[in-house]
Amino acid sequence: MASLEEEFTLSSAVLSAGSEGLLGVEQSSKTDQFLVTDNGRTVILYKVSDQKPLGSWSVKQGQIITCPAVCNFQTGEYIVVHDNKVLRIWNNEDVNLDKVFKATLSAEVYRILSVQGTEPLVLFKEGAVRGLEALLAEPQQKIETVISDEEVIKWTKFFIVFRHPVLIFITEKHGNYFAYVQMFNSRVLSKYTLLFGQDENSIIESFTASVDRKFISLMSLSTDGCIYETLIPIRPTDPEKNQSLVRSLLFKAVVSGNTRHGVGVTVLDQDHIAVLGSPLAASKECLSVWNIKFQTLQTSKELPQGTSGQLWYYGENLFMLHGRSLTVIPYKCEVSSLASALGKLKHSQDPGTHVVPHFVNWETPQECGLGAQNSEQSRRILRRRKIEVSLQPEVPPSKQLLSTIMKDSEKHIEVELRKFLAIKQTPDFHTVIGDTVTGLLERCKAEPSFYPRNCLMQLTQTHVLSYSLCPYLMEIALQKKDVQLLQLCLQHFPDIPELVTCACLKIFLSIADDSLQETDVNMESVFDCSNSVHDEKMEEQTGILQNGFNPVEDECNKCDQELNEEPQAKTKETTSCPVIPKRAALLNAILHSAYSETFLLPHLKDIPAQHITLFLKYLYFLYLKCSENATLTLPGIHPPTLNQIMDWICLLLDANFTVVVMMPEAKRLLINLYKLVKSQISVYSELNKIEVSFRELQKLNQEKNNRGLYSIEVLELF
């Protein structure tokens, strides 16, 4: 919709504009800067956004500028003509126009024309056209006469059509108008006679032109207040022949015909023109913007102080002389839609709708994320529509899924989710999964009975979720004591806080055996311990370590022996798994999870003492299993490593040492652990000894390679 914005004044006093107005307003090489030439001696460079002049140049007293200053876009210099024949070229640094480059031409100049991307052209009053470069090379060159006597150039404009400069100028002779189109590249000049059609006796007041693909559309405002359009072909069919063109009426009676002041017209864009002049009824002058297509007045602005009838339009700014000051009115034409024309409809959110939190998935490109946001908006609309419209087949599965979540039954959601997961890798897969989980969890929060366990498990297994994405997921699983889901989370989430890990551990240790039996826990990290009952005991292992190392007999060793005297059954107990396999699998998940000691330790203190002992017993059992084979690993697909086991033993003891020491049932365990450490130390000290011997061997090997100062060798060349 076309609109005129608030006007502002560039200058009031500086310009010595007479009643006949300004000579011209031209663009400079910088956007937002314009050259204003007044009718006397001065050229001023304005910066429109700052509303202030940047520079001002005047010719000497007695000289008069006859052609508006233009900018040579190729060099950034300014060109002006004074006294019809004297050409001046200067740039921003120059202060005095007298001292700048000067060229006196042999003929009178009508106008200099300059557009972006080509060299300026000089149009002489006799109709001849020269390029500036060519002219400057030989300023006194002969300029031919193109138009006939008494024919006067009225108006001119310079276009670039398909990268070719095209010049059009209109002449008048005894009330007849002629259009000349000069193809500057092909040097073809075509002449057209403009015919008036029905109204023969009107005088054309103002011209403007826009260029189409093949035609220059010349618009003229006549004294009868009508705007006429004439289409002039750019490529003449027959350049030799004088052709006539008929004009057609575009608007009728836009301005009153008998104004005191001049009228002006300029083309704004394809569909809009701006007209300066008094409307029919009102006496005050007015700037109005008309839509050509719909023949409607879009907007208008009153200019009570009167204008000179001149109007320039450059880069969204309309320039005119309002009263005695140069006024700029910014013009905007935004794409309008029927909706905005008919009445504005706001996308206000109804307060009941919950806003789905946005999240950015860094794995998918940024554009994708933006797209997701947009689609989300439309999704919301869709969701609203679903209330009245039933399921539409063309709705994408992800949207369908999201809508299902909000209201359908658990079973239905599960089916939908499975459908969606089957399609899988859509570009917004991550975002949709995120949305789905958030949606499900929102609903869980709202309806305590709603717990779509299978869906949550499936979603967790997609590997795209993380703890930070849906913290409530584990919270709800902890509430529901859903160990299976917790195990999955522990396996798949990379960023579980220690607090939650510890809460999981608590549940895994406290949950009753029979309730565990019912669950379906992933058992792959647990080896079948029923087969691996070994009779080998720790005591026997320490017995082997006699070579070169005699552990110091101390108090504890004695108590060992005391304990050793206890029945065999007890030691056997330590080698059989202290927990049922399902619990072992859960605990293994804990062992595998990532943690930071400092954050984990305080939470470990909260675990009840008997659970600590149970876990320690299990860890001790794992350790024994580990040390059974040479590689110090456990059998199974994804067993806990020795380091993990040892770290957790240390952590548990660190956190709960006083508690464990005070517990009578843990005493035996502690002693076993102590022995374990001692045996480890001795093993490693033995290994150290072996390392020394090996180093010697290596040294020997090196010496063998180092053959000394002289040797005779056999070499065969192949």
Add this chain to the structure above:
Amino acid sequence: MGEFKVHRVRFFNYVPSAIRCVAYNNQSNRLAVSRTDGTVEIYNLSANYFQEKFFPGHESRATEALCWAEGQRLFSAGLNGEIIEYDLQALNIKYAMDAFGGPIWSMAASPSDSQLLVGCEDGSVKLFQITPDKIQFERNFDRQKSRILSLSWHPSGTHIAAGSIDYISVFDVKSGSAVHKMIVDRQYMGVSKRKCIVWGVAFLSDGTVISVDSAGKVQFWDSATGTLVKSHLIANADVQSIAVANQEDSFVVGTAEGTVFHFQLVPVTSNSSEKQWVRTKPFQHHTHDVRTVAHSPTSLISGGTDTHLVIRPLMEKVEVKNYDAALRKITFPHRRLISCSRKRHLLLFQFAHHLELWRLGSTVATGKNGDTLPLSKNADHLLYLKTKGPENIICSCISPCGSWIAYSTASRFFLYRLNYEHDNINLKRVSKMPAFLRSALQILFSEDSTKLFVASNQGALHIVQLSGGSFKHLHAFQPQSGTVEAMCLLAVSPDGNWLAASGTSAGVHVYNVKQLKVRIGFHACIPLCHVLPQVFEYSIPDKHYTDWSRTVQKHGFHHLWLQRDTPITHISFHPKRPMHILLHDAYMFCIIDKSLPLPNDKTLLYNPFPPTNESDVQRRTAHAFKISKIYKPLLFMDLLDERTLVAVERPLDDIIAQLPPPIKKKKFGT
């Protein structure tokens, strides 16, 4: 090809002397290197870094400064107080001139190349005018308190910066007076050291003076105001050297810790015109002090106590990523230090001031490839021959029969006769050498040991007849009139009829020894194989390159052969195996069998593993180049007889073991 018995010799106890100065000549792309024993070597960087010229050292002539002036003229100055100019054509010292200022520590040629500046022990800076054939003392600048350790000209030639102990002076060249005195901070990490020695200064055209000092600092001074602009602490030990690129957009410093730092002038932010000096790259190619650095347009060159000359190409300046972009470490001289007597299995080792004669051991055992055979007799050290006088030995040779040893210093020529009586050796010097045999650049005995060929540094070739215990001067081939080009390579045909000599300009002259006349002189030949990885063979009787050589040129060498980056240092033939050519460089040796087809680019040039089975033998196409890389670094290799090779290796570890201990650096965990 067959089996060889290889005498693998590691008892050549050669330690190169430390590098003191390097000077890069941009015009000819040559590098002059001076060592602490006074030796000066010239490397041609455009010709595969070949050491093409060499001036023997002198005990009293420790060079402290080296510079090129007037294009191709080379000057050195040292602690004996003399300025020396070298004659690069005749390969001798043109003149030595005392500067009368005590030991000279620094020297710099003016940007206009017409003046030479030396900094002396007594604190004087002396200006010399370079005349076409000499230098002439012009005047002294204001005398300073202590020795002038470093000098640098402003590129306009109007000012100089002189680094001394604890301060840097800026002199006005016109008046000779000190304009500014910039005191260097003695403090080093809060501890006051006794003295701060300014080891190097560089004057940039914008007036900035860069100094490096013993406190480990690189400092930027404004010479107009005499103020410190910026300071970089880069080392815990001395920073001993600095070199600036011609464009003044980068410079390099070397520290006593063996590290070389590259500084570059880079924009503060991208697209900004404001630039600042930033330490960009550290290189640790040295174990000991980096005494000197140079900055060629494409590489950083450094040398120091650990005797390596390291040329580190700047990857951003190298256009093609080929072997030219590889790091070069040159440790050993490219001239021959070892000669061998085939008949008696003797090796003569040449050191700076003595010769050693060794007899190789023997074995009766045989073995298969890779075996080390038990020795029935170990190698014997037969002789230790010390030179008289302070001059270094230039060249030495033992005759194939083992009964003559000849060597030469810069001013004297020595010839010894050896008599073998059972295990005893009797050494007798042949006295009364003729006056013209004063100094030799290269000595060679004919195959039958009856003739001695001496290339003197005046370009003349002398032929001496040896018989019994006496000698007779037969003839002297004078160089072509007008040239004084010194011959540095000699070769004689097995029958003793032909003598080929090659000088520094890569031409080869062949002389007929029997008729005593110059037979032919042709250019662009055998020495090229030192430089380019090419081999040429010339048939003297037919007066043209042999068919094989033409075939090789037409066929082209294997691409891997052409990419080798070390110059071939020795070529040898055995008279009984005319089809074989033995050549070697520091890392490999190669026996070219001319009877076999040449390898093309698809065949495997080097395969260290023996063929395992029949199919392998067939698959592996036999080609002419038999390469082995077992022995390295290889200083010398020759055929003793058809089936026996002698290889002299000098392991780098043994050299390092003889160097002074490096500065101990704190390393993690030690």
